Amino acid sequence: MGAGREVSISLDNVRDKNMMQLRKINTALFPIRYKDKYYSDALASGDFTKLAYYSDICVGSVACRLEKKEGGAVRIYIMTLGVLAPYRGLGIGTKLLNHVLDLCTKQNIKDIYLHVQTSNEDAINFYKKFGFEVTDTIQNYYTNITPLDCYVLTKFLSQTKK
Secondary structure, X not given: OOOOOOOOXXXXXXXXXXXXXXXXXXXXXXXXXXXXXXXXXXXXXXXHOEEEEEOOEXXXXXXXXXXXXXXXXXXXEEEEXXXXXXXXXXXXXXXXXXXXXXXXXXXXXXXXXXXEEOOOHHHHHHHHOOOOEEEEEEOOOOOOOOOOOEEEEEEEOOOOOO
């Protein structure tokens, strides 16, 4: 038997009444202050944006934007995915990313992508474990953090026949 009680990790939708939790998590995790458009895009993505709770404490989030491509196809842009440092390594980031990937599969979305600062090896390695690959490098993508450059990481999802 394990020592201590089992801890639950749960995900919850972001809505107007808990939007402040997303704002606080982002302030703690990221060196960028997000504008109102980020939060309206996050809300508009519905189930693609989630807060993560560890024993009822909000410790992480994923926020996505749905983008229309030519021909009407939709792709997903992961604007942010993060977990507070003391809670990393517990499967919370994996649960958040798997949630997004599962939704993409169910909705026949072909690709999902994000930007990662070129120096963020932990994030790059995390996404590579899930089949993301570096598809581009953008010079001077960031304005207030160093290095300024980012990688575009993309995962191409195979289509399932219905």
